[in-house]
Amino acid sequence: MIDSREVSIKVPVLARVEGEGALEMSIRNGVIDQLRLRIFEPPRLFEKFLEGRSYSDVPDIVARICGICPVAYQMSAVHALEQAFSMQPGPWVREMRRLFYCGEWLQSHALHIHLLAAPDFLHYHSAIEMAKEFPQEVRRGLKLQELGNAIVRLLGARSVHPIGASVGGFVYAPAPEQAAALLGRLRRAVPEAEALVHWIAGIELPDEPEAFITVCLRHPGEYPMNEGRIVASTGLDIDIAEYPDYFREQQAPHATALHSHLYPEGVAAGGGTPYLVGPIARLNHNLDRLPAAVRVNLDQTGIRFPSNNMFHSALARAVEIHYALLESIRILERYSLPEVAAVAPTPRAGVGFGATEAPRGLLWHRFQLDHTGHVQKATIIPPTSQNQARIEEDLRRSLAMYGLDRSDDELRLHGEMVIRNYDPCISCSTHFLKLRVERA
Amino acid sequence: MSAAAPRVCVYGIGSPFGPDRAGWLAIDALERSGLPERYPQVEFARLDRPGAALVARMAGADRVVLIDAVEGGQSGRLRRLSREQLASSATTSSHGFGVAEALALAGALGNLPSDVFIFGIETGEAESAEAFDYAGLVSAIERVLGT
Numbered sequence: 001m002i003d004s005r006e007v008s009i010k011v012p013v014l015a016r017v018e019g020e021g022a023l024e025m026s027i028r029n030g031v032i033d034q035l036r037l038r039i040f041e042p043p044r045l046f047e048k049f050l051e052g053r054s055y056s057d058v059p060d061i062v063a064r065i066c067g068i069c070p071v072a073y074q075m076s077a078v079h080a081l082e083q084a085f086s087m088q089p090g091p092w093v094r095e096m097r098r099l100f101y102c103g104e105w106l107q108s109h110a111l112h113i114h115l116l117a118a119p120d121f122l123h124y125h126s127a128i129e130m131a132k133e134f135p136q137e138v139r140r141g142l143k144l145q146e147l148g149n150a151i152v153r154l155l156g157a158r159s160v161h162p163i164g165a166s167v168g169g170f171v172y173a174p175a176p177e178q179a180a181a182l183l184g185r186l187r188r189a190v191p192e193a194e195a196l197v198h199w200i201a202g203i204e205l206p207d208e209p210e211a212f213i214t215v216c217l218r219h220p221g222e223y224p225m226n227e228g229r230i231v232a233s234t235g236l237d238i239d240i241a242e243y244p245d246y247f248r249e250q251q252a253p254h255a256t257a258l259h260s261h262l263y264p265e266g267v268a269a270g271g272g273t274p275y276l277v278g279p280i281a282r283l284n285h286n287l288d289r290l291p292a293a294v295r296v297n298l299d300q301t302g303i304r305f306p307s308n309n310m311f312h313s314a315l316a317r318a319v320e321i322h323y324a325l326l327e328s329i330r331i332l333e334r335y336s337l338p339e340v341a342a343v344a345p346t347p348r349a350g351v352g353f354g355a356t357e358a359p360r361g362l363l364w365h366r367f368q369l370d371h372t373g374h375v376q377k378a379t380i381i382p383p384t385s386q387n388q389a390r391i392e393e394d395l396r397r398s399l400a401m402y403g404l405d406r407s408d409d410e411l412r413l414h415g416e417m418v419i420r421n422y423d424p425c426i427s428c429s430t431h432f433l434k435l436r437v438e439r440a
Numbered sequence: 441m442s443a444a445a446p447r448v449c450v451y452g453i454g455s456p457f458g459p460d461r462a463g464w465l466a467i468d469a470l471e472r473s474g475l476p477e478r479y480p481q482v483e484f485a486r487l488d489r490p491g492a493a494l495v496a497r498m499a500g501a502d503r504v505v506l507i508d509a510v511e512g513g514q515s516g517r518l519r520r521l522s523r524e525q526l527a528s529s530a531t532t533s534s535h536g537f538g539v540a541e542a543l544a545l546a547g548a549l550g551n552l553p554s555d556v557f558i559f560g561i562e563t564g565e566a567e568s569a570e571a572f573d574y575a576g577l578v579s580a581i582e583r584v585l586g587t
Contacts, residue, residue: 127545
């Protein structure tokens with residue numbers, strides 16, 4: 001007898017919601033037979049939109065792929081285009097791009113911790129409910145998020161879909177007075193970032209250690225944002241241009257997002273496996289790249305990294321907030337007006353690669369351009385699609401551990417928590433997760 | 441400290457896309473009508489999808505007027521909305537964190553201004569908000585500021 005129950009959570013029609021997600025699961029004799037996270041994700045269309053467009057249009061177009069991490073898309077794109085044109089925009093631009101990225105990490109991480117992760121871990125249905133019991137913590141979170149917004153506004157003129165980044169640099173340099181005013185605000189927030197790390201570390205989380213492969217950038221001298229080699233916990237250590245030799249995206253019939261797998265011995269050798277990108281991966285590989293103040297504050301919590309507990313993602317985000325704040329302060333303390341905010345590009349035919357660390361993990365771009373700098377082919381591999389196979393793997397394990405005899409509602413809520421923990425770009429849609437369970 | 445002059449804000453909320461610009465165009469219309477000159481102590485601003493940042497933006501204000509596009513209805517029609525009518529989707533999604541959620545969060549934090557006026561501009565089937573008539577909105581805001 002097949003007991004097929006369908007529980008459908010109403011998906012309200014909402015403006016500004018991107019994407020949609022659903023979880024389908026069949027349970028046979030008390031064991032998960034099939035589990036599929038269906039993600040309907042739009043970025044793939046952007047690769048086609050970009051064909052035939054001038055390199056100068058690219059930063060503004062790719063910013064539209066995500067309302068939460070537009071800076072990441074702009075950064076991977078400008079690095080790829082500059083590599084194709086063999087140009088180096090110089091130290092001022094390099095530092096400002098790092099500052100720009102710090103702003104986005106602050107924004108995105110603060111939002112995820114306070115509006116998505118913490119309500120899950122503290123057992124509230126929403127951030128609004130949680131705010132009644134934890135007003136100080138939520139206010140602090142909103143303040144840290146606003147500081148991120150302010151950094152993005154400083155360099156990008158607005159905090160959503162900023163417009164300041166260009167191939168070669170920035171379209172303007174902020175006035176030193178503006179930079180100084182922001183520096184003061186950032187300095188005053190340092191104790192709050194330290195306290196945030198302790199607050200998250202103090203929340204009782206599921207202790208579910210598991211083996212997973214991590215992938216991120218690693219740079220010889222700094223915590224990775226804009227530059228580095230791609231490393232994995234398998235020992236892989238490659239130039240970003242070699243990514244297609246070791247990683248392959250496959251079309252999963254149940255989702256428009258592609259599934260990525262890592263092939264530790266190269267794609268030709270086979271043996272692809274899911275992997276994790278994002279804050280835990282970065283922190284696990286780059287602890288030695290954090291300043292002492294960040295490491296000491298983390299050590300005081302008693303929680304040790306590298307971690308193999310996925311639920312430490314929120315803590316890793318809090319640590320990165322602390323880091324991004326200190327790094328922004330370091331950069332702004334040395335701020336001065338440049339002679340020029342951007343170097344003029346000289347277009348030429350070629351191929352360029354860009355890989356940067358978006359808040360959610362590695363974001364890889366490849367552009368092929370003609371001699372006038374028009375895009376012939378674009379490839380964009382976002383972190384969410386790289387994590388998708390890993391999320392499915394985690395859901396299988398975590399739901400089985402949680403108990404498959406639970407009600408559909410309980411399974412749905414637990415599934416949502418597991419998914420949201422990855423901060424996928426579909427966070428919004430997975431909150432209205434439609435769960436279909438077939439039991440046999 | 442702020443006992444002398446109440447802080448009043450008029451925010452047009454929107455994005456650069458299609459009829460969602462209505463909130464910004466409303467501020468344009470208010471500026472053309474000369475309201476900012478007549479009420480120099482009132483803050484008039486266009487906000488670009490502020491999401492949760494609206495909470496911090498409203499903090500400390502005594503009276504806030506929010507103008508935002510509303511899906512559906514009749515193109516350009518003005519509607520005064522209560523907080524309850526802003527049917528909150530009650531989600532914790534970050535992409536979908538809108539005015540209703542920001543007001544609910546401000547309320548939960550005890551940061552809600554004592555007077556909140558919400559004006560919705562229905563977009564109907566319109567592809568742009570440029571041609572809407574904002575005269576009714578201007579007089580409505582004038583009445584709010586005059587009381």
